[in-house]
Amino acid sequence: xxxxxxxxxxxxxxxxxxxxxxxxxxxxxxxxxxxxxxxxxxxxxxxxxxxxxxxxxxxxxxxxxxxxxxxxxxxxxxxxxxxxxxxxxxxxxxxxxxxxxxxxxxxxxxxxxxxxxxxxxxxxxxxxxxxxxxxxxxxxxx
Numbered sequence: 018x019x020x021x022x023x024x025x026x027x028x029x030x031x032x033x034x035x036x037x038x039x040x041x042x043x044x045x046x047x048x049x050x051x052x053x054x055x056x057x058x059x060x061x062x063x064x065x066x067x068x069x070x071x072x073x074x075x076x077x078x079x080x081x082x083x084x085x086x087x088x089x090x091x092x093x094x095x096x097x098x099x100x101x102x103x104x105x106x107x108x109x110x111x112x113x114x115x116x117x118x119x120x121x122x123x124x125x126x127x128x129x130x131x132x133x134x135x136x137x138x139x140x141x142x143x144x145x146x147x148x149x150x151x152x153x154x155x156x157x158x159x
């Protein structure tokens with residue numbers, strides 16, 4: 018039975034084909050002492066670069082965390098200042114309320130300004146005579 022694309026086991030003229038010789042594996046190259054030194058220097062430079070980068074990141078982290086702490090203290094200080102000012106505002110509002118009370122106003126008028134209250138007979142109210150619904154009689158005092 019023939020298979021399309023199959024090769025015969027024998028070569029031309031009925032001989033078997035010889036296997037091709039394979040190349041021997043290449044020998045590892047021997048590096049010069051200078052090459053090893055350069056490789057060691059490159060690895061040391063990489064290590065130093067890594068250490069410097071880690072130190073820079075650590076310094077950055079510490080500076081940021083100390084900055085955050087300082088801002089936190091400022092926030093706490095400002096909150097305490099806000100509470101103090103709110104308490105002062107409440108005291109001032111209470112003083113305004115007490116000072117505007119009618120009894121306090123009368124007391125200060127008498128003591129500080131030496132004012133005396135008028136008697137009821139000294140006060141009279143004027144009426145408008147031309148207004149509709151107004152009574153024309155002069156003896157109505159309120």
